[in-house]
Structure formats: structure tokens, C-alpha cells
Amino acid sequence: MKTKDKSESSWNLSPAPESTDHIQLKKRYEHFINGKFVKPVKGKYFATINPATEVKLAEVAEGTIEDVNKAVNAARSAYENVWSVMPALERAKYIYRIARMIQERAKEFAIIESLDGGKPIRESRDIDIPLAANHFFYHAGWADKLEYAFPNKNPQPLGVVGQIIPWNFPLLMASWKIAPALATGNTVILKPAETTPLTALKLAELIQDSGLPDGVVNIITGAGETGAAIVNHPEINKIAFTGSTQVGKIINKTVAGTQKKVTLELGGKAANIIFEDAAIDQAVEGIVNGIYFNQGHVCCAGSRLFVQESIFETVVKKLKHRLESLIVGDPLDKNTDVGAINSKEQLKTINDYIEIGKQEGALMYQSSCTLPSKGNWCKPTLFLNVSQSHTIAQEEIFGPVLAIQTFRTIEEVISKANNTPYGLSAGVWTDKGSKIFNLTHQLQAGVIWANTYNKFDPASPFGGYKESGLGREGGLHGLAAYLNLK
Amino acid sequence: MSKGVKYKNEKRLEILKTYKIYIGGKFPRTESGRYYNPLDSKGNILGNICLSSRKDFRNAVVAARSASVGWSARTAFNRSQILYRLGEILEGRRAQFIEELKIQGSTSAKAEKEVNNSIDRLIYYAGWCDKYQQIFSSVNPVSSSYYNFSVCEPMGVVAIIAPEENSLIGLVSVIAPVVAGGNTCVVLASESKPLCSVTFAEVINSSDVPGGVINILTGNAKELAGHFSSHMDVNAIIYSRTDKEELKNIQINASENMKRVFYWKSDWFSVKAQNPYKIRDLQEIKTTWHPIEQIGGAGSGY
Incomplete structure (x- = not known):
């Protein structure tokens, strides 16, 4: 698509659109719970739209408290019976496998990311997707080395973590959240943003293909109410949220007086x-x-x-x-x-x-x-x-x-x-x-x-002072967010 | 004080101590003019203790904020020596603290242990001042040609609701890791046993700790916790009492400006109550990136 017609410049580039022929998108996506795609209990779906063309890409399930309950049960059972008792190196190997599979399917992820979210393919191809894979690869290696990260401590997983992510870096945020949670021995319920659920659901397919034990990662789609159901759920041990400062404050107030741990990555005005x-x-x-x-x-x-x-x-x-x-x-x-x-x-x-x-x-x-x-x-x-x-x-x-x-x-x-x-x-x-x-x-x-800007890396802790959030994600420092340091 | 209530003809008249609060390196009375009378185990009045107000707290936050820049800019080595000096001066005044703890109901043996542990705790944290940074910082191996490192920085002004019991060792145990890490603080001392908190302020005042770095108020947590947790120029709050409802309200109020909330409970006499993770709690992690001129080092390809 040519957007400029500038007579003074002879440097206009011919359109070079990425082909979408080989990507596989279903017409409808269900929740990913306990290793299977399951219909939402209330049977409701909503559309996800290509913001560049206003064309509907697919329908996704609208999550309710009933769906969240199912996911929490699956995650709890997977935590207690499988994930927390598995040798740490085995855990690491599953996470490495996910990293490798993302690399193999990188192009498909990049194209869907740009279709669903509107970001330039150059960015999803060169930044979002490679970094997403790197987050899994980096964190995988921590799984059996956690006691070296916190001297004199005996780090233990928290249990079931609820993760709510925004629409600006859909797959990158998903991996940014899931990878450290899994490496530290927790099981996950993730809610992608309502406008950009597709790459998270493609990740669910990939996770299914990877053989990760059922219930270790569960993905529920929906909007604010679905997120609130996760935040309010009494059986969830930790909330990790990336989004607006306004919502972050509400979450923080909601979990006050409970045992839930919270990390928040909120707004900025840099x-x-x-x-x-x-x-x-x-x-x-x-x-x-x-x-x-x-x-x-x-x-x-x-x-x-x-x-x-x-x-x-x-x-x-x-x-x-x-x-x-x-x-x-x-x-x-x-x-x-x-x-x-x-x-x-x-x-x-x-x-x-x-x-x-x-x-x-x-x-x-x-x-x-x-x-x-x-x-x-x-x-x-x-x-x-x-x-x-x-x-x-x-x-x-x-x-x-x-x-x-x-x-x-x-x-x-x-x-x-x-x-x-x-x-x-x-x-x-x-x-x-x-x-x-x-x-x-x-x-x-x-x-x-x-002398640089907007650089990110899984080894580099990220997070804010003041009202920009609580805690860090990434690197050694980010591990603490998912551990009980006894 | 309790001894002074009865006038005895044959003895000289004892000088009673006026217990005031400690703000910005000075000992004002509460601006509210209010007082309360905590009692000892026999029902005698321990003293006329300042019942600090919201305004006292706000003044203390101003003092703590203005002291923050200078205190955090001190070298870690210098902070270490000042904390050590606190220990030195407390050592020289052991007898006074033992006496006060006994007036507040402690036994001789327990009071002596509490003072000894408090001194040792100051020395312990004095030693950490120039070491925790190396323990908790990192150089991060990013997959591109950048030099990337993460360091600890003090959060700023910390509001502390100190333990109600163990009025000296509890107080020292919550203050020391906070200031060792370059923060300044406003502390609400034990309400029922406030004497040695005010006397500890005298130790602070004569020990090279700059005015405003540690501010100590006496008064009622029910009245002040809301103000401690809702003040918009406080960066973090430590709660070390037992009222779960109070803690919940603190967490709710703190959300308004994303104060970091810490619930510190411990057997303060035990060595387990001291560790560098308490210093770490009150640190932000700052990560800095800078390019390196090493083109070959770039690329995280697969």
C-alpha cells in the first residue's frame, strides 16, 4: 500500500507486502483449558478485527467466571500433581521446547501479530516474535538454578498465577509473563487483550503440540470482566498485570487484605x-x-x-x-x-x-x-x-x-x-x-x-518507579515476582 | 518516671523527663498539643507522651523528603560509619535503655538482652551499607551490542509503623535496614511503650545522622495509619503490627500512589529478623542501557 505521493522525492518504495497465504487461522477459537480447546460455558463469542482493514479475522470466546473456575481447577491440579513435583530440569526442557517451536513458527506468528494488532511486520518479525522466543529460552535455563539467584533463601513457587496482558505487544507480553512463571514452577491462567487474542491462541496450539502437561498453561479470552474474574478469584495466588495505571490501582485495591502477590507494569510518560x-x-x-x-x-x-x-x-x-x-x-x-x-x-x-x-x-x-x-x-x-x-x-x-x-x-x-x-x-x-x-x-x-531507546531483552529487568508499577519482570530480578523466598 | 510520682522527703527531687517527638533533627512537642498517658504494669503513668497528629506526620514527611537527596547521595561507606556510630552511642547508654525497658515492664535479663541485640543489629546493618549493592545488582548479558546493568536505588521516604511490643529492638530492626539502604523514614513508635523510642531519638541526634533522615513520632496507629498510607509523597510503607484490618486499609490507601507496602513480622530478638533482603525490600531496581562499539557482538540470531 503506497501512502505517499511525493513529487520531490524519487525514493518512494514499491509496495512489498508480506504474503498471508500460509498462515492458518480458524474461524472460531475457544478457551484453552487443561490442554484442550473448550467452548465457553455461557456460549458467547466476540470478533477480533484487523485494525488496518476493519475485516473480521476470527471469533474468540468470551470468558466468564465459570470458565475461569474451570481454568483455575485445571491449573491447581496441574500444579499439585505434575508441575511442582517434576524435576526442575524436566520443567526447563519443556520451556526450551516451546522456545524452539516459536522460532520455527516465527513467520506465522509475525504475520498474525501484524494482522490482529496493526503493528508493522518489520517490528513483529524482527522484535516481537524473536524476543518472545528468547524469553522462553532465557527463562527455561533458570528452572533448575533458582537457589543460586537468591543467596541464603529457599525459593518456592507460589502456585497458580493469573496473568492479564495488554494489546500493544500481544505475543511478547504473553511470553514475558508465561516464561518466568513456568520456570519458577507455577502454573498459569493467561488472559490476552480483547483486541489482540490471536497470537496467544496460536501459542496455545503450539503449547498443545509441545506436549506440555495439561493445565500448566490455560488461556482464557475476554475483556475487562474476564480479567476481573481472574483478579477476584480466591484460588489464584498471584496476579501479574500489564496495562493502565488506572486499572493497576483497582487491582491493587482488590487484592488488599488477601495473600495474593502482585506485580504491575503500568503506564509511563517518559x-x-x-x-x-x-x-x-x-x-x-x-x-x-x-x-x-x-x-x-x-x-x-x-x-x-x-x-x-x-x-x-x-x-x-x-x-x-x-x-x-x-x-x-x-x-x-x-x-x-x-x-x-x-x-x-x-x-x-x-x-x-x-x-x-x-x-x-x-x-x-x-x-x-x-x-x-x-x-x-x-x-x-x-x-x-x-x-x-x-x-x-x-x-x-x-x-x-x-x-x-x-x-x-x-x-x-x-x-x-x-x-x-x-x-x-x-x-x-x-x-x-x-x-x-x-x-x-x-x-x-x-x-x-x-544514547539508545526502546531496547528490550529477557535478561534485562523491566519495570517502573512510582505509579508506573510494582516489581520487575525479566532477568534475575524478575524471578522474585514468581517466588516465595522462604 | 513512676518513681518520681511519690515524693520522698529524704531524697532529692528527681528531674522528670519530657518525652517529645523527633522531626528534622529537632525535638518539638506535637503541634496538636495533645498527650496520652501510657501506664506501666502497676498502673502508674509512664509520662505525658505526645499524641502526634496528621500535621506532625506531614511535617515529618517534609523533613524526610528534604533529607532524602543528601542521605542517598552519601557514600555507602559513610552511611556505614554513621550506622556504626549509632551503635557506639547506644552502647554508651546501655544502662539508661535497660532502665527504661524495665520501667516499661521488662525483666532485667530481658531488657539487657534487648539492648545488646539492638546494638548488635545496628552493627550488623552498618556492615551491609556498602555490600548489599554488590549482592543485589547485576550486569545483564543482553543479546545485542549494549552494556546493560541493574543497580539498587533507595525508594525515598519510607513510613514505618513500628512493632508495638519489643519497643527498642523492634524499632531498631525496622529503622536500620531502611536507612542503611539510603532511604529516610518517619516512624510511629510503640504506643504502649514509647519511652525508649524517644530516648533512641537522642541517640540518633548525637550520632552524625543528618536531621530528617530518621523522624520518630509517638501516638496512636488507628489515628495515624490512614495518614501514613495515604500521603502522596511517601514512597513505601512498612507495617509491623498485627491488625490485619489495619494492614488491609493501608494496602488500599497505598494504591493511590503505588506506595510499596511491606508487612514485616518477626521474632525481633532472633538473628533471623535481620538479613539484607530487608534492605532490598526498600530498593528500586534501575536498569541502564548504553551502546557498545562492538558490531560483532550484536545479533541474537537463531
């Missing part, structure tokens, strides 16, 4: 800070990647840009130029940089924020690209003349919208950057080593990217 002594071109690429990666549907997106005054004009000029060259359109096209907005609701949220930004006096600039007539689309957007009090500088937009501010001194930018209830991530661009360490030390955020 500062991306560029100093005059930075490698400017490299930094501009980092800024673009920081906010337009995955249409800005990233909790750690660098949505607040702080530019040192002396280089403001240069940076803005380069950013606008770069904005123009972003290819917006068909997620399946290998040349696409920015895909479809995940849902109609999210598109409305983003457009509302853009409107508020304009009303509050910020100066909007958008790419002049043309958007496809069908589907959910948003032009890459940036705002100038933004101040700290502007809504678009304070609230998480979760879209391709960048709020740009300036600063003069290090003290000023640190205080502005930290002046938010969030604390998930931050970025720093400078060629001076001591300045990097000063900044990374003082910025209140769980993940700091210096």
Missing part, C-alpha cells in the same frame, strides 16, 4: 533528553524510535522530548524532516514504519489528546502523508510550545504523539523530567560519559536508555 553535545543525527533516530515505534503504543515510549535550547531549531528541523519520511500504512508491508492504531477506541483517545493539545495552545505539526481510507490511522504528530502544565505533557497518550519542551541546565531538565507521577523509563542523549551517569543516576525511572 522523558527523552537531548543535550547539545549529543550525536544529533543518532539522537533524532532515537527520538523517532522512542515515540513512533509501534505507533506509540508503548508504555515506555519517549513521549516527552526535552531539547537543550541551543540545538532546538536544528533538532526540530531534523525531526520534521524525519517525520515526513516515515512510511505510514499497511502493517504487512515490509517498508512500513508506522502501522495501524490498534482499535477505534484508542484512535479516539489519541485524537482527543491531539485536540486538547491544540486547545491548550501547543503548536501541532503532522506528517503530510496520506492515510488509507479504511482502518484506524494516525499521522505521526509532534507538538511545539509545550509547557509542563499541558495535558499532553502530563498524561499518557499511548499514540504517536510527541510533546517537545526545551531546557537550559541539567538541574532544570532533571526536575522537569522527574515531575510526573510516572517513573517507567527515560532516555538521555549526550556524548559525555560523566553527564550520562549523572543523569541516569538522578532520573527516577526503572529503565534508562542512554
